[in-house]
Amino acid sequence: MERTAPRIVMKFGGTSVADLERIRAVAKRIRAQVDAGCEVAVVVSAMAGVTNRLVGYCSELSPLHDPREYDAVVATGEQITSGLLAISLQALGIRSRSFQGWQVPILTDDAHGKARISSINGEGLIACMSEGQVPVIAGFQGVDRNGRIATLGRGGSDTSAVAIAAAVNADRCDIYTDVDGIYTTDPRIVAKARKLDKITYEEMLELASVGAKVLQTRSVELAMKERVRVQVLSSFSDDAPAPDGRLPGSLVVDEDEILEQELVTGIAYSRDEAKISMRRIPDRPGIAAAIFGPLADASINVDMIVQSTGEDGMTNMTFTTGKADLQRAIALVEAAREFTQYGELLTDDAVVKISVVGVGMRSHAGVASTMFRTLSDRGINVQVISTSEIKVSVLIAADYAELAIRALHTAYGLDAA
Amino acid sequence: MERTAPRIVMKFGGTSVADLERIRAVAKRIRAQVDAGCEVAVVVSAMAGVTNRLVGYCSELSPLHDPREYDAVVATGEQITSGLLAISLQALGIRSRSFQGWQVPILTDDAHGKARISSINGEGLIACMSEGQVPVIAGFQGVDRNGRIATLGRGGSDTSAVAIAAAVNADRCDIYTDVDGIYTTDPRIVAKARKLDKITYEEMLELASVGAKVLQTRSVELAMKERVRVQVLSSFSDDAPAPDGRLPGSLVVDEDEILEQELVTGIAYSRDEAKISMRRIPDRPGIAAAIFGPLADASINVDMIVQSTGEDGMTNMTFTTGKADLQRAIALVEAAREFTQYGELLTDDAVVKISVVGVGMRSHAGVASTMFRTLSDRGINVQVISTSEIKVSVLIAADYAELAIRALHTAYGLDAA
Known part of the structure; x- marks a missing residue:
């Protein structure tokens, strides 16, 4: 059957559904997409704080608890949100129903507590959307081949959303979070940091692996493998797409979708070294x-x-x-x-790792030398260097972190006008 | 296969599993039965207060919420307890696993929010017990023929327990609650009320229907239909069976099991008239x-x-x-x-209904006349009378409730020595 309506998976994290008021706001945000003519499937996390409380129960009862029982307990957080959001959507006149992982089903391996999705049957979700309903799927979980509930590990709802987007052949997977996109670097350190309209999967992976924790790494790997276009955007702002169709958030996409590659896309850092x-x-x-x-x-x-x-x-x-x-x-x-x-x-342990990332550096020399010269000019000593195809990382004394990041941001021409 | 170990279903209500400390105490209570050589399956309610909070969420989002979504949300309460209790049992060295309604499966009709159990496949639970494990089943819920979670309505965990006892052909279903048994009347009104060792299904049904809310009425109906022996006992006392084998709680059983029938078994009242x-x-x-x-x-x-x-x-x-x-x-x-x-x-509306109940009155005249004379002697006017085969009920002015109950308790020889 020919499909004309764009199909979008919308994923909302814990802070976006932290209380009933925010769940209602999320429902309105979904309605806007439905009203715009989209087919929508939704993936939700647990209400902020719920998962921690449940994890605490398990740990208090037994530090070495059975991960299968841990999963049965902890998965309830997302189950609650899925039902509450379906109720909120219905209250707005949107037909909707919740899906638990085992109802879809989302099949996983049996590495309980940190399971990996092995397959998703998207037929039920597609049928639900075809009937004009919005399926609300509990994120972070699936069911193993023995019929036991399995959770995907912290941040797993991002992976759920991307996997579901692939299973229903969605045009886009929108990850709503508490930041409004992916930046050239941490805006708390560099006031002139720019929000990126687009970034490649590879760059996003390198940034995530060095501390820019916007998306769970596994979700980006999966998006890259399945070629799912992922948008990161804020659930707290009301930015609409621009008149030229440009989306409000940052798109994580295939390299082919980005016409003009910057030499360096972003600068990340990790203090956990x-x-x-x-x-x-x-x-x-x-x-x-x-x-x-x-x-x-x-x-x-x-x-x-x-x-x-x-x-x-x-x-x-x-x-x-x-x-x-x-x-x-x-x-x-x-x-x-x-x-x-x-x-x-x-x-x-008073060290910080600074990384410059960009697919453009594959075809351009001089990225590393610009980095070393910029740091040297500020009297910053480079203790260790490592490189990948699209990344150069250096280890420096922690005291110089902010100075180094700002200097590099300027040196690579990333500062906002 | 010949079964030699007694098989018991133990059910724990919300106050019995209200917090982690009580869940640990429940685990020890289960261990005692396992150590005594029993095969045990456990049914649990939600931790006290959890269900009310979840119900409140649903009502606040939409007073007329979809009962299927309500069920998805509210069923998480029992799911959490089942996992936590399995963890607690494992911490005591007891092999255990949780079962959700859909995992057993417990099939229900689709009257969401007040569903009825249509069938239970007990094979998985029996296999689990045969392997020396204790299955911990989330009470109050099952799954309808469309694979949606369905709850049984308030107090439904009693019904879950009795239905599971029938499905696994248990020797007894022990309902742990916050009272230590079924009394001849409300001990708060009559200090000399006696705990009953045994009571028939029919009597329990009559008592439940007139206000003695120890067991959900449907659970007693089901126990009667399936001939499940039900024991009501306290989860807060450590009474063990007596040397003569007499159990610590009150047994609800078939009439055949009670050799000496009292004329009147108990006196119940209802102020909700x-x-x-x-x-x-x-x-x-x-x-x-x-x-x-x-x-x-x-x-x-x-x-x-x-x-x-x-x-x-x-x-x-x-x-x-x-x-x-x-x-x-x-x-x-x-x-x-x-x-x-x-x-x-x-x-x-300043009236109270007083009922005397006993299967013995089938074969003995004079129960009603004793009632009328006793009340008349105290100057209590009987406004309405109704009778069933094993019950006589009268409506009197509410002010006389305690006086009437005490006088009748003595008149029928129910006072403890």
């Missing part, structure tokens, strides 16, 4: 394995790694982990000292 | 239909009815309704005056 340096290691094979094997076994994420060898045949190894993992990482490194025989162990 | 009297009605056919037809159409329950005809060919009609329905009933009676042509309409 800690540095470990091992000095004067006798250089011989197996050193890296002896250090990083135990860390991987302990599920400690290692990010930046630099190895440098001096003239004396001694090598230095520096790497970063998350701040929360620092003490465990130190213990593991010390435990391997008999093999690594390092001379000195230095640690530092 | 109002009386309407129409005096001097010209006696002719169709009067009763003209009065009670409109009341039935308006879903107003009429309880006791007395018609008396005087020598002058005029008749008097007296009946009772619930206090909440009195004003609506008066309006309907007045609307029919053109036909009934009554001379005078009198109403009185």
Whole structure:
């Protein structure tokens, strides 16, 4: 059957549905899309605070609780919101019904508490929309092959929304949140930060992985894989699309959709870094394995790694982990000292990682050198460097974070006019 | 397969699982039964207060909310308790898992908000128990043939428990509540009220219908139909079965199980009565239909009815309704005056209905006359009388309620020694 109405998935996070008044406001926002002629499916999170309370119950009863029971308890948060929003829509004269994960169904693997969606049957949702109804789907959850409720882990409702958008072949997935889009950098640090109209999946992934927590990383990966166009926009502003059709939020899209690529799209930072340096290691094979094997076994994420060898045949190894993992990482490194025989162990958690991201740098040299020169001009010492195809990251002293971000924002021509 | 272990369904109401501490206490109570060698399935209500909060949300968003969405929202209360109790049991080393209504499945009709259970597949629960696990089932809910969550109406968890006991062929269904059993009458009125060891289904139904709200009426009807032995006992006392095997609570059972029938088992009362009297009605056919037809159409329950005809060919009609329905009933009676042509309409809501109940009165005369004489001796005027096979009810002035109940309790030999 030919479909003429645009089909949109709208996703609302916890702060957007924090109380009954906001749920009513969300219902009006949905009505505006319905009135504009769209077919709409909605994905909701739990009302802000509800999930934390339920998680607290489980932890208090048993620190090592069964994740399947945790999921049964915690999934109720989204179930409540889905029913309440359907009621609110009906009160506005919009036909609507709620769907729980098992009703769609949204099938997951059985990694309870951090499950991954394996498949979604979109037929029921499409039929519901075809009848002029708005399905309201409880986010963050599905059902495993044994019929047990499974949750997707924190922020999983973004992933639910993107997966549902793919399953119903939606034209767009709108993620309503408490910011009005994706910025060139954190506006709290750089007043001249600009909202981006468009950003590529790849850039969004790099930004998310270095601390710009607008979208759950997995949701962006899934959007990229399924080619779902994602808009990030605010549930608290009433911006409508501009007369030229430009949307109010930021679109995360395929590279092909962006005509003029900027060299650098955004600058992100992460304060959740800690540095470990091992000095004067006798250089011989197996050193890296002896250090990083135990860390991987302990599920400690290692990010930046630099190895440098001096003239004396001694090598230095520096790497970063998350701040929360620092003490465990130190213990593991010390435990391997008999093999690594390092001379000195230095640690530092007063560091920040700054990353410049942009798909344009694939075809343009000079991005990294601009970064180093800009920092050097301000007397900022670069401690570690790592690069990917579309990203350059440096580790610097935390005290210089704001200065560095502002200077780089200007240097790459990102400042708003 | 031969089953040797006794199989028990344990049901815990909202006050019994009101907070995490009580949920832990409930888990210990279940462990005691498991340690005693029983196979146990558990049915739980929502934590006290949770259901009211969720109902309030729905009503605030829309007074005429979709009952299917109401059900999706409200059913989360029991879902939370089922998961939390399973976690608590596991923390005590008891293998356990939660079951939602749709997971069992418990199939219902589609009268959402007050659905009736149509069938339960007990296989999964039996398999779970056979593996040495304790299934914890969310009470009060099931799933309709369209796969939508349906709730059973207030107090429905009692019905869930009895239905599950029937489905798994349990030896007993223990209903844990905030009283320690069923009494000969309200102990707040008669200090010498005795706890009953056993009571028949029929007596329990009569007592429930006249105000002794220990068990939901539907759960007793179902227990009678399915011949499920039901024990009512306290979740706050630690009474164990007596050395002679007598259980700590009150057993609701088939008449055959009670060897020595008392003439009168209990005395119940209901303050929720109002009386309407129409005096001097010209006696002719169709009067009763003209009065009670409109009341039935308006879903107003009429309880006791007395018609008396005087020598002058005029008749008097007296009946009772619930206090909440009195004003609506008066309006309907007045609307029919053109036909009934009554001379005078009198109403009185300062009345109480007292009922003596006992299956023994089937085979013994004199129960009613003892009642009338006892009341008459205290100068208490009987306004209306109604009887069933195992019950005699009288309507008297509300002021005399306590006096009448105490006098009758003594007269029928029910006082504790």
